[in-house]
Amino acid sequence: MAVHNNPKVRSAFYQAVALVLVLACAYAFAVNASANLRAQGFASGFGFLGNTAGFGINQTLIDYSETDTYGRVFVVGLLNTLLVAVIGCVFATILGFIIGIARLSPNWLIARLGGVYVETIRNLPLLFQLLFWYLAVLGTMPGPRQSIGLGLQPILSSIGDGIAAIGLPNAIADAFRSLAAWIGPPDVYLNNRGVILPRPLPGDGFGWVVIALGLAVLLAIGMRIWARRRLDATGKTFPTGWAAFALIVGLPLAALLALGVPISFEHPQLRGFNFVGGVRLIPELVALLFALVTYTAAYIAEVVRAGILAVPRGQSEAALALGLRRGLTLRLIIVPQALRVIVPPLTNQFLNLTKNSSLAVGVGYPDLFAVFAGTTLNQTHQAIEIIAITMAVYLAISLITSLLMNWYNARANRRFER
């Protein structure tokens, strides 16, 4: 057989030609882009990251002002994206597990409610849901001057008003009112500018509380290792969960009380247009989280349901026959096997949630896509550089998420196979 008829040689030849053409194409794109940019008077490169941004951002996890650079805008946007992604993944997982298990409930009503939830939420476009939550949040909330105060004082004083209104003796109403006045104004407010909370300000010696917390976590990990060794050696179980909980809550709390509660609160106060002081959750963040969590939870619910159904019924029957209680059966037999099926598609959902967070631009939440690939791009015209950076960031976040989940999956499988 002639060389040119050898399928292997031919295949290698065509692949080499294809590779050369792809590389030539990429080269042509690069040369063309840089020539055109130069012709239009655009300087390419990343020098623009050091220029002054000049625009404001309404939620920044680090200090930021208009005089800071585009580089800092990038960091602010990245942190805002990560904030949404992390909080979103945690709550979507919790809600997803609850709904997934609800769909398997023997209770007809609960199972149907779970089914209706999943079918409704996952069949509506996410952007539509996002706008719904945003406008629903804005539409139902009062303005800053009519804020809803959350606390005992408004409840007690309105009970007092109610008692007076239905004609009961004024003495009772006044008792409620004076009790309300004694408690003082509330610290948590709701309005169409967001949720306003008091800001905790750590005082002298608060570092010891943090040290106590760290110590408690280390002790809990040590205890878990000890309990596992003892289980392997003697077969005796130990209530690790409860003990760890007691440690992690109790130790810092004891330190806090021993030091005389070295913590004070900055109380929000209505001044001018809005509340000054305290911490504020902006409605854009709340709406984005609501939309992402409810939407992704519908998919996670199905993943969880599939995972649990994938464990053969014989497994739980065998565990029960061995005398394990219901709770232990679930924790030791069902969940570890279900996790093997759940984790890989769960990773997909985490990645989806992170990428979907770029819809933030629709409600004005300042995430990476909005402030960097949006505003910064528009002001600097450095389209190629900015899009490349943004792509690299989303890719990096996704790959890191995948790596973590794969590591967790491998670890879960190893334990299962042991």
Add this chain to the structure above:
Amino acid sequence: MKRAIFTLGLSTVGLAIGFGLSVAPATAQTLKAVKDRGSLICGVSQGLPGFSNPDDKGNWTGLDVDYCRAIAAAILNDPTKVKFSPLSTKDRFEALKAGEIDVLSRNSTWTLSRDATYNFIGVNYYDGQGFMVRKALKVNSALELNGASICVQTGTTTELNLGDYFRSNSMRYEVIAFATADETIKAYEGGRCDVFTTDVSQLYSEKLKLAKADDHVILPEIISKEPLGPMVRHGDDQWFDLVKWVHFAMINAEELGVNSKNVDEALKSNMPEIKRLVGTEGNFGEQLGLTKDWAVRIVKHVGNYGEVFERNVGSGSRLGISRGINRLWTKGGIQYAPPIR
């Protein structure tokens, strides 16, 4: 192997596209192209009442639209021979550069960096950035806005002017930036912001879209210069001069008291300035590549600058904007045109 050939084909196509992109748009003689085509192609906004807005029958009206019609009238003696091309803020300059439109008449601010790449023919509306608030807030001045939440459209000069203004007056503010004008005004209406900010002309225009327009007030402060005007491409001086003088003719006509109703009487006038405008003296139109009666065509079909202003954005329109600094220089404004001679 089939796959290898497929990949080969795909990359060849990609390569062809890659090289295809490097073809530069040719600069044609725009006036000749318009005459040959028998119509003017004019880039306008996607709908901004008062400046360029289609009605329910698809007829475009507005100040910017009337400039397109005036150019068509001067060249083709027919203000209806205009094809309108609605463009977004993002695409407007690329369309002009690529030769898809003959002139961009789309409330665009004259800035140095834009002028370095294109030619602004003049200012047909002197605008500036302003603020709209609810009357219920009882705010009378932008200097009382310390601590306010402000809705803006992202990617505009508005966002940067806002930062400058609040910083130079050492006031705090919260900015909520949206991608489109509609989202911005909706968030303002929903109570997310105390203030909506953009160019004043646009504030008047967007105010009309609010459910209760009377509950809102536009503050007196103007915090930036936004001179709006039509633009043409670099590299065609004849076309640049022609469009520029269409604008000047409309202003000169107003200054000389020539309007769409009395233009026929003006043809009999003995005033030398009017005679030069209407073409009964000299050959000024021909110097621009037009006919002698070029200015008569503009004024008869479209009107002078004052008529166009009042009809679209002024007292004769729903916007009801006062002339302000857009009055003629003879009436205390800054609209001024060089003489025809």
